[in-house]
Amino acid sequence: MNPTQIFQYRLATPSSRVYPGAHVGRMVSSGHLFKQHEPLIAHPDPRRIDLRASVLDVFGQYRVRVYQQHSLIDVLLLADLSASMSQNKALLLACLDSIAESAFSYGDRFSFMACGSQTPNHYQLKHCQQRGALRSLSQQLQAPRFVPQNPQWQAVLPQLPNRPSLVFLLSDFHFDLASLAPILPQLHQHDVVPLVAWQTGDYENLPDWGLVSFQDSESSATHTLFMRPALRRKIVQNFQQRRRHLQSFFRSYGCEPVFLQDDFQAAQLQAYFLQRAA
Amino acid sequence: MMNLAVDTPWWLAGLVLAVLPLFNSGIPPSAYPWLPLLPIDPLSQAISVVLRACAMATIAALVLGLAGLHQTEQSRERIGYGANIVLLLDRSNSMDNTFAGKTPDGANESKATAARRLLSDFVEQRPHNLLGIAEYSTAPLFVLPLTDNKAAIHAAINATATPALAYTHVSKGLSMALDLFKDQPLSGSRIVLLVSDGAAAIDPDSELQLRVAFKRQNIRLYWLFLRTANSPGIFDKPQDPRDDNAGAMPERYLHLFFSSLNIPYQAYQAESPDAMQQAIADINRLEQAPMHYRERIPKRDLSGDCYLWATALLAVLLAVKFFEVKR
Numbered sequence: 001m002n003p004t005q006i007f008q009y010r011l012a013t014p015s016s017r018v019y020p021g022a023h024v025g026r027m028v029s030s031g032h033l034f035k036q037h038e039p040l041i042a043h044p045d046p047r048r049i050d051l052r053a054s055v056l057d058v059f060g061q062y063r064v065r066v067y068q069q070h071s072l073i074d075v076l077l078l079a080d081l082s083a084s085m086s087q088n089k090a091l092l093l094a095c096l097d098s099i100a101e102s103a104f105s106y107g108d109r110f111s112f113m114a115c116g117s118q119t120p121n122h123y124q125l126k127h128c129q130q131r132g133a134l135r136s137l138s139q140q141l142q143a144p145r146f147v148p149q150n151p152q153w154q155a156v157l158p159q160l161p162n163r164p165s166l167v168f169l170l171s172d173f174h175f176d177l178a179s180l181a182p183i184l185p186q187l188h189q190h191d192v193v194p195l196v197a198w199q200t201g202d203y204e205n206l207p208d209w210g211l212v213s214f215q216d217s218e219s220s221a222t223h224t225l226f227m228r229p230a231l232r233r234k235i236v237q238n239f240q241q242r243r244r245h246l247q248s249f250f251r252s253y254g255c256e257p258v259f260l261q262d263d264f265q266a267a268q269l270q271a272y273f274l275q276r277a278a
Numbered sequence: 279m280m281n282l283a284v285d286t287p288w289w290l291a292g293l294v295l296a297v298l299p300l301f302n303s304g305i306p307p308s309a310y311p312w313l314p315l316l317p318i319d320p321l322s323q324a325i326s327v328v329l330r331a332c333a334m335a336t337i338a339a340l341v342l343g344l345a346g347l348h349q350t351e352q353s354r355e356r357i358g359y360g361a362n363i364v365l366l367l368d369r370s371n372s373m374d375n376t377f378a379g380k381t382p383d384g385a386n387e388s389k390a391t392a393a394r395r396l397l398s399d400f401v402e403q404r405p406h407n408l409l410g411i412a413e414y415s416t417a418p419l420f421v422l423p424l425t426d427n428k429a430a431i432h433a434a435i436n437a438t439a440t441p442a443l444a445y446t447h448v449s450k451g452l453s454m455a456l457d458l459f460k461d462q463p464l465s466g467s468r469i470v471l472l473v474s475d476g477a478a479a480i481d482p483d484s485e486l487q488l489r490v491a492f493k494r495q496n497i498r499l500y501w502l503f504l505r506t507a508n509s510p511g512i513f514d515k516p517q518d519p520r521d522d523n524a525g526a527m528p529e530r531y532l533h534l535f536f537s538s539l540n541i542p543y544q545a546y547q548a549e550s551p552d553a554m555q556q557a558i559a560d561i562n563r564l565e566q567a568p569m570h571y572r573e574r575i576p577k578r579d580l581s582g583d584c585y586l587w588a589t590a591l592l593a594v595l596l597a598v599k600f601f602e603v604k605r
Binding site: 084175 | 303305306307308309310311312313315316317319321322325326329598601602603
């Protein structure tokens with residue numbers, strides 16, 4: 001088995017967590033990055049008294065150097081486990097592994113939440129920092145068939161941390177975006193990364209000629225298509241249009257979606273975060 | 279007008295199966311994440327509808343074929359020229375002799391053979407007429423009711439080739455010929471064509487019945503008398519007044535009886551096959567009045583057509599099956 005690919009990430013805004021970690025934070029304490037001088041009375045650490053600053057102080061007080069503390073952040077993966085995601089299950093598991101491993105490599109806490117009205121509660125992982133719990137969750141996810149349902153994003157909102165966190169939204173976003181529109185503003189304090197999982201087989205790898213019958217994974221409605229090159233082009237166009245629509249939709253809420261085609265590539269997320277940092 | 283019927287109506291319960299294609303398109307579906315992403319394609323929709331219709335029609339055709347769909351016997355009203363004719367043929371022994379009264383040899387055909395040949399031609403010339411055939415000898419023989427089935431008529435005429443029977447009992451034969459017209463809602467003229475080579479006296483009871491029947495049925499009577507050489511003719515008057523009675527000269531008295539019926543009556547006395555042909559041609563020319571008649575269309579079995587359609591539709595569906603692609 002290939003070692004899990006990991007990627008580096010950072011939050012757009014400094015973390016305000018008290019727990020020390022690997023990310024730039026707002027807390028002042030021990031660290032490597034000088035932040036400011038403070039009076040000794042406010043920060044009683046005589047080891048850090050800056051004599052030169054104390055001499056220059058007009059009020060004759062001792063000045064203490066304080067450093068910025070690196071803090072940990074919460075990394076969350078909110079996954080849509082509706083039936084249409086069944087074909088993306090391998091992608092989902094790889095994504096879960098990679099994000100969790102990346103979080104562990106920073107020492108961050110990883111949480112997994114399934115968004116679905118009928119998803120059992122045990123598809124959840126809260127503030128996990130151990131691989132054992134992660135592994136048992138992956139095994140649980142491997143077995144079942146996903147049931148048709150509409151993702152219920154609203155239900156997970158109360159369970160989100162109230163500090164800025166990194167939130168991945170993994171779905172194929174094959175549903176009416178109107179259900180997502182009221183949710184995104186409520187996630188404004190978090191750093192939201194929508195992961196759009198699509199299978200090229202659904203549009204690019206369709207046959208040029210022939211009769212196909214498609215059954216909607218969610219509604220079980222069937223649709224018979226007489227495939228021909230013109231229709232195939234039209235389907236590809238529809239997907240491209242949908243892609244642009246998703247992009248503009250998420251950009252209007254200040255986040256840039258990542259399109260994962262067929263399988264999960266950690267390099268893609270790596271590039272995404274590097275691009276954002278630039 | 280199509281009057282359709284089935285042999286075993288219980289099979290029609292199977293028509294319920296014809297709704298199955300509404301629930302299953304027959305193409306194994308493959309899962310697709312979200313159908314609204316697919317474009318609405320009118321051609322595909324049309325093909326889908328046509329395929330379902332094909333499948334429904336196939337099932338319906340098979341069920342109808344099993345049920346034994348057929349078109350019931352029908353009649354069609356038509357207008358033609360001619361008449362309703364009953365041929366009353368003499369089957370007495372003497373008909374098997376030639377006009378010269380001898381056993382037929384190669385050169386001379388018997389009266390029955392000549393009559394058969396000429397009547398067959400006569401029937402051929404009258405395609406829309408209803409013909410019935412009765413024969414008489416010692417007793418009347420019911421051969422064929424009024425029909426327009428040419429094959430049956432020819433067969434009936436040819437059946438007179440069997441050796442003739444005994445005597446001549448004309449009054450019973452006439453009664454039977456008139457009976458053929460009974461209860462027949464026929465338009466056009468009604469003709470009895472009596473072909474005989476002799477006659478017999480008619481007893482008073484039969485005479486009375488015949489008079490009433492001829493009047494009631496509104497019959498036109500033609501008598502084609504095939505006179506054997508040296509036998510009394512129908513127009514001959516006896517030289518001896520003592521012989522002027524029905525027992526001695528039945529032909530003359532039968533003629534007189536027919537003449538006294540006050541119906542259109544014509545007698546032809548033929549002494550050779552040529553004269554007989556002349557007489558028949560004469561009758562053929564005279565009886566060309568317009569007439570309504572009902573053409574009967576026999577029951578037609580449609581189950582074969584049903585199976586043919588089902589096969590054709592199945593072939594279409596099979597071809598479509600090969601055109602399917604799996605994802």
